[in-house]
Amino acid sequence: MREHLLLLLIAISILSCGPSSEQLKCTQSGEFEICTPNNWNHVETDKAIFFSGLSDSIRNTFAIMQSLDLDWSTEEYILELNRQLTEDTIEVFTGYTLQRMQIDDIPTNTYYVQIDTKLDNQEYRAFGMVWRDDSHLNEFMIKRLATDFETGYKELSQVIFNLKSDGQSVFDRETELEYELTSFEEIAREKSP
Numbered sequence: 001m002r003e004h005l006l007l008l009l010i011a012i013s014i015l016s017c018g019p020s021s022e023q024l025k026c027t028q029s030g031e032f033e034i035c036t037p038n039n040w041n042h043v044e045t046d047k048a049i050f051f052s053g054l055s056d057s058i059r060n061t062f063a064i065m066q067s068l069d070l071d072w073s074t075e076e077y078i079l080e081l082n083r084q085l086t087e088d089t090i091e092v093f094t095g096y097t098l099q100r101m102q103i104d105d106i107p108t109n110t111y112y113v114q115i116d117t118k119l120d121n122q123e124y125r126a127f128g129m130v131w132r133d134d135s136h137l138n139e140f141m142i143k144r145l146a147t148d149f150e151t152g153y154k155e156l157s158q159v160i161f162n163l164k165s166d167g168q169s170v171f172d173r174e175t176e177l178e179y180e181l182t183s184f185e186e187i188a189r190e191k192s193p
Helices: 002-014 074-087 146-162 184-191
Strands: 024-029 032-037 042-044 048-052 062-068 092-103 110-119 122-132 137-145 177-182
Touching: 024 042, 024 048, 024 146, 032 062, 032 146, 062 146, 074 092, 074 110, 074 122, 074 137, 074 184, 092 184, 122 146, 137 146
Parallel strands: none
Antiparallel strands: 024 032, 042 048, 048 062, 062 137, 092 110, 092 177, 110 122, 122 137
């Protein structure tokens, strides 16, 4: 019960936390304008913008914003993410939390994903959002040391609520939110014929 309450508070604060715009720098990447903390440096590719070394320059910490030309549902992408995590031979997948959210202005399910891994005796937590718009499958994910979760969570809220697509906010602070906890296994059952 306590875990469910914590997850509800996380979902609510993702959609209600407001950043100070003076603490952010904004970068145009494709159709998106992404505003991040001033100390994040980025590298752009055709389909993504990548930020590295978020936890005191540790090489396995990063953030990524991707807008993919995939004709996949959010559920298909989530299942592929799970497949890659469980087959990874470098990092050990140690746990996850998955929330399916229906957000009033987004026609498909949006997912909040939180993934715990371990590498070289160091624990990491990746967390972010996966959603689909009219033409792309989108993902914003932050991976930090597990001990930096609170900092990363604040950063996630800052980025998500300042994210714009074609000049319009993607996630509105006043958004009505319905969510449910789910699992990779449940999504696989729902997707199977």
